[in-house]
Amino acid sequence: MRAYHSGSLAVQTRVGVRDLAEHVGRSIAPGIRPVAAAFLEAQPMLVLGAAAPDGRVWASLLTGLPGFTRATGPHTLSVAGGIPSRDPLAQAVTEAGTPVGTIALDPRTRRRLRLNGTARPSARGLVVETEQVFSNCPKHLTRRALRGWAPIPGPGSGAVRRTGSLTPDQERLIRAADTFFVATAAPDGVDASHRGGPPGFVELVSPTELRWPDYPGNAMFLTLGNLEEDGRAGLLFLDWATGTTLQLSGVAHTEYGPEGRAVRFRLDAVAETEAASPLRWSAPEHSP
Template identity: 30%
Template structure:
């Protein structure tokens, strides 16, 4: 079956849309808003980024969130259905360790100063020592809601990589999380042969510093407010609760990557503890399973 025939939404997304009553509107909007090619402005947009956030599945078939860096022009678009990303200057060699031709990936580009963001769901078409080539499955823009303004400078320590792995968050991790105004989440589902539209999503979450809270069990709580109504991430989590979260130490140049188990708490169930009360219709509760600190993993620092 060709991608043109593939359904726009998978069952998890449809379940979420039906619960909130937007399924009929999404049935109309989806095919018009989500394309299997990039408009010219999206191709130009990606070519002018110096970082792009990527979600993929690792060798254990679990979602993983990361970020690719480069000088302007490290991404180019030879056609309206493909991107070529130079990976020479990115974090370690994860591309060559984890990805294979045919793997599904999710990408999102964010311009923090202009508050533009565009997303892709794609399939890996080629991997070389220098580049990864992806073919577009779904291309769509996102509204500027919740993007926090940032400008950047070069991190001179970038490239001096080391990794610390542990099973629980320490006090420094918790402080970084609860003071964050931005994180990214990679989620995945088994799209099967019948869908062939995507298998991994990469999504941005943002808000005022402190929008991510923690309960006394060390679980993360993130209120979910109405956005584009697609429910890409939540639809995935209904089928596969394992996700990967990426937080940033923009001052010191480190990355915090969490493997988590996820739960969707609605306002009518689940939030029984006093420290889990929120004002949102839905809250995501993340239980950390694995903690990775990628030292000097950010090519850019936030300017003061």
């Protein structure tokens, strides 16, 4: 997989950062270096993006004791447990070669690592064969401390509430969010990324439409580039105190204006899971 496809190149050219993007793109490696392997093994959560069998793109939260994600080779990431059976992506990885994007984000240290490639089921859960591995800077990352673990819900608990639009409670969760994750797709693969900002940076246009500013970042424009090529997107919001997850799937596009860029997202499917994550995090320390 090359560093950039035509969608990302088009956005880089429009914004005028092609030279910077070429320089930053040299940090993208096909394999997992030792420092990245050590980081992965210390993480209790991983966000995975992929397309479900019906074509919808989702971003899903996977959790486990540190070590549940680990590099088993220079190009392989093993994820114990795989995708929960109640998750919209539960049936997404049923054979080798499924395009996926992942991001390991540590709120404790404000570090993040992205690994894109293809996945296959395994006896342990699933394995990702990496094609792109790279770190991002801590810009827009909110610091949180891990306060502890809640009991993992047993069979029959943690039911998923599925709707086609947002409820008032879900809208309140989004308005209060300082962090969410976004998965996007393109012909050459899937990417999972992070978006952060002050509470309220995600605008509720309607119960089926969101809008957020595209803050200056690393000049790669992988997310916006994918939206140029495809448009499908999946968002993941997390209630850090209770472990509830809110997953949205729909389509998005970039708006360019004199005051900057923004992404407008129209959802067509919602999945809310109470206590989906056993991780319990502290109140936020917002990014400078």
